Amino acid sequence: MNCDEFVELVTAYLDGALDAHTAARFIEHLAACDGCERYLEQIRHTVGELHHLPGDSLAGHARDRLLAAFRDWPGAAAP
Secondary structure, three states: OOHHHHHHHHHHHHOOOOOHHHHHHHHHHHHHOHHHHHHHHHHHHHHHHHOOOOOOOOOHHHHHHHHHHHHOOOOOOOO
């Protein structure tokens, strides 16, 4: 697994959604790559901090603008 593949799979890994083979490859890469280890920790920290925000703090029109801005990004999933 290379770093690009790793980054694409971080969310699935954190959600426990990787199959056993892919999870093993993910962990193997993690053990060998300090940069990806730091990236994973940053994502974990970000997710943890975001859980402290109230769920309804973003106005509807602002949410719609953000979703529209990111909709066309490569790898973006539809809400």
